[in-house]
Amino acid sequence: MTITVNNQERKFDAESLCIRDMLKLLSTLSDNGIAVAVNQKVIKKVDWDKFFIKDNDTILLITATQGG
Numbered sequence: 001m002t003i004t005v006n007n008q009e010r011k012f013d014a015e016s017l018c019i020r021d022m023l024k025l026l027s028t029l030s031d032n033g034i035a036v037a038v039n040q041k042v043i044k045k046v047d048w049d050k051f052f053i054k055d056n057d058t059i060l061l062i063t064a065t066q067g068g
Contacts, residue, residue, distance in 0.1 A: 001055045015055070019048040022059070033064035 001012045005026065012025060019036055028034065036043050037060040043051050053059065 001053075003053055003055070003057045003059055005059045006061055016052040019043060019051050019053065022053055023048075023061075026061075028061075035062040035064075036060070037062075 001014055001016065003010055003012070003022075005022075010026075012022075017025070019038070020031070023031060023034070023036075031045070031048070036048065038051065038053060038057055040058070040060075
């Protein structure tokens with residue numbers, strides 16, 4: 001499966017992945033402060049285990065940061 005994550009093409013040895021598994025494969029240390037959009041639709045965190053990414057999907061990961 002090939003998907004685009006933050007404008008970068010990624011390949012996975014799977015036909016589909018749930019969002020949470022994708023984040024683990026991308027070595028995202030924590031899911032706190034992260035928003036995920038699939039094909040320009042924001043997916044609620046409670047749905048990350050149920051929402052499956054498919055070949056050619058476009059993923060946007062947004063990480064909250066602190067600053068001042």
